[in-house]
Amino acid sequence: EIVLTQSPATLSLSPGERATLSCRASQSVSSYLAWYQQKPGQAPRLLIYDASNRATGIPARFSGSGSGTDFTLTISSLEPEDFAVYYCQQRSNWPGPTFGPGTKVDIK
Amino acid sequence: QVQLVQSGAEVKKPGASVKVSCKVSGYTLTELSMHWVRQAPGKGLEWMGGFDPEDGETIYAQKFQGRVTMTEDTSTDTAYMELSSLRSEDTAVYYCATGVAGGWFDPWGQGTLVTVSS
Numbered sequence: 001e002i003v004l005t006q007s008p009a010t011l012s013l014s015p016g017e018r019a020t021l022s023c024r025a026s027q028s029v030s031s032y033l034a035w036y037q038q039k040p041g042q043a044p045r046l047l048i049y050d051a052s053n054r055a056t057g058i059p060a061r062f063s064g065s066g067s068g069t070d071f072t073l074t075i076s077s078l079e080p081e082d083f084a085v086y087y088c089q090q091r092s093n094w095p096g097p098t099f100g101p102g103t104k105v106d107i108k
Numbered sequence: 109q110v111q112l113v114q115s116g117a118e119v120k121k122p123g124a125s126v127k128v129s130c131k132v133s134g135y136t137l138t139e140l141s142m143h144w145v146r147q148a149p150g151k152g153l154e155w156m157g158g159f160d161p162e163d164g165e166t167i168y169a170q171k172f173q174g175r176v177t178m179t180e181d182t183s184t185d186t187a188y189m190e191l192s193s194l195r196s197e198d199t200a201v202y203y204c205a206t207g208v209a210g211g212w213f214d215p216w217g218q219g220t221l222v223t224v225s226s
Contacts, residue, residue: 034212036153043203043216044153055214087153091211095160095167099153 002026004088004100012108019075021103023088028068032092035064035073038102039084047086048073075105083107110134112204112217119223125192128220130204132185141207142187144178145216146200154200156189158207194224 003026013019023033031051036044046055048064051071061076075082088100115129132140143158157168157178166178177190187204202220205213 032211036213043205043219044213045216046208046212046214049209049212089153089212094211095157096169097155097211099155101152 001096002029002090002093002098004090004098006086006088006100006103008103009101010104010106012106013078014108015078015080017078019073019078019082019105021073021075021086021105023066023071023073023100025069025071025090025092029090029092031067032090033064033066033071034089034091035062036087036089037082037084038087044087078105110140110206110215112206112215114202114204114217114220117221117223119225120194122195122224122226124194124224125190126194126222127188127190128202128204128222130187130189130217132187137180137182137185137187142178142180143205143207143213144176144189145203145205145213147203147219148197148200151200156202161207191222194222196224198222199224 005024007022033051035048037047038044047058047062052064063074065072085102085104087102091097111133113131118126120126141159141161144156146154156172160167175192179188203216205216208214
């Protein structure tokens with residue numbers, strides 16, 4: 001099983017600041033990595049797929065990069081609605097997609 | 109666009125089974141690849157299984173093999189996930205989600221809380 005590690009566990013920032021979230025895979029997943037946003041009491045929402053492609057309707061302030069084992073989700077300027085938990089997910093060893101433990105972005 | 113609406117919360121005793129439904133609108137179920145993901149309270153996301161369009165079969169995570177059954181009623185565009193031999197560790201929110209582009213999940217249902225307690 002491919003294990004995903006996310007860092008930091010919590011990121012405390014102010015609106016307008018830049019957020020940089022990391023996801024590391026235990027072995028190469030090529031570009032088969034996605035990012036999801038989850039707000040309290042809500043289902044996850046797909047933000048980024050194939051490492052760097054924004055899903056439909058996702059604002060341009062969200063961007064993804066990386067390949068192999070190291071990936072980054074960047075939020076260029078945090079809006080109030082961006083404070084949430086972010087999960088990465090790999091689909092390299094399908095079947096058997098796995099998720100990372102999440103990074104919580106909270107208000108400083 | 110696809111919308112997924114799940115059945116309501118359930119409370120079950122250890123050893124019992126639970127069946128959660130996921131009603132599709134906007135598309136027919138035969139056009140979609142439905143998956144199930146669960147989330148224990150305060151924890152992360154765990155894929156349970158789903159339909160693999162390449163093989164035309166439903167595949168289950170090894171952890172749930174023998175305990176989970178995922179079915180579909182195409183006449184009502186409703187997917188079901190049944191989990192048996194429930195234990196307290198199965199207390200979680202269960203989500204249905206549409207598989208897209210070979211392995212991403214979008215959109216998701218609103219979730220169904222299943223509580224296992226004696």
